[in-house]
Amino acid sequence: MFNITGDYHTHTKYSDGKGVIEENVQKAAKIGLKAVAITDHGLNRIARGLKRKHFEKIKRQIADLSDKYKIKVLFGVEANIISSKGFLDLKEDDFKFFDLVLAGYHVGVYPKGVKDAFWMTKNFLYRNSREANTKAYINVIKKNKIDIITHLNSKIRVNCKEVAKAAYEHNILIELNGKRIDFTRDEFMEMYQTGVNFIINSDAHSPSRVGDISVAENFLKGLDIFKERIVNLHSIPVFLKGK
Numbered sequence: 001m002f003n004i005t006g007d008y009h010t011h012t013k014y015s016d017g018k019g020v021i022e023e024n025v026q027k028a029a030k031i032g033l034k035a036v037a038i039t040d041h042g043l044n045r046i047a048r049g050l051k052r053k054h055f056e057k058i059k060r061q062i063a064d065l066s067d068k069y070k071i072k073v074l075f076g077v078e079a080n081i082i083s084s085k086g087f088l089d090l091k092e093d094d095f096k097f098f099d100l101v102l103a104g105y106h107v108g109v110y111p112k113g114v115k116d117a118f119w120m121t122k123n124f125l126y127r128n129s130r131e132a133n134t135k136a137y138i139n140v141i142k143k144n145k146i147d148i149i150t151h152l153n154s155k156i157r158v159n160c161k162e163v164a165k166a167a168y169e170h171n172i173l174i175e176l177n178g179k180r181i182d183f184t185r186d187e188f189m190e191m192y193q194t195g196v197n198f199i200i201n202s203d204a205h206s207p208s209r210v211g212d213i214s215v216a217e218n219f220l221k222g223l224d225i226f227k228e229r230i231v232n233l234h235s236i237p238v239f240l241k242g243k
Contacts, residue, residue, distance in 0.1 A: 004232045006035030007211050009201030015040035016048040023207035029069040031211045039076035039102050044089030044110040055097045074099035081105045083112040084119045086139025100239035103140055104150035123156050134159040141166045147239045148173045153182035164191035178202035178213040198230045
């Protein structure tokens with residue numbers, strides 16, 4: 001069994017989660033985590049996405065809850081990939097609000113432009129080529145100051161090794177998602193060999209699942225040799241503001 005120091009991917013009612021921020025923090029403190037991040041879905045989600053008007057309110061609430069529960073609480077976002085050119089649904093000025101930024105591909109998101117709508121539609125209907133999608137992820141990595149790539153290979157197929165190479169070069173973590181893992185063990189081994197580091201998160205959409213990494217644990221069963229490359233098993237990771 002793995003003991004994570006913090007869970008850095010959780011959702012609340014500010015996007016499509018079922019609980020409020022305090023419930024996530026309360027659960028994290030109860031199970032002995034040293035840190036938890038509130039990382040609701042980005043702003044281009046067609047329904048139930050984070051809103052800029054809530055940024056300041058969330059930051060104040062997080063500061064209060066950190067004091068109340070004596071746990072490090074971070075304000076983050078799971079930004080949406082909205083373009084094959086690597087754009088996210090964040091403005092340059094948004095980054096100052098966040099302690100960490102995650103990036104992932106999701107359906108039900110407004111694209112950046114017409115060509116991007118076509119790219120997303122192709123992925124939804126019958127999958128684009130792995131080469132085209134891999135280039136999109138590499139563009140995301142090169143274009144944005146992000147910390148974590150979430151649930152790689154979900155909804156959109158890529159060459160995981162090539163994405164991991166780019167992530168390693170830019171000091172970005174690859175997530176081992178506690179809800180679903182869409183790459184194979186062979187693909188994991190290929191990513192590992194690039195030198196990239198990993199992080200295990202719950203991707204909790206309800207407070208009861210905060211800290212639940214059972215899917216990732218089962219995936220890694222028998223691979224304890226790789227623990228040193230999973231950053232939240234042995235330390236508190238340093239994210240955006242600390243770089």
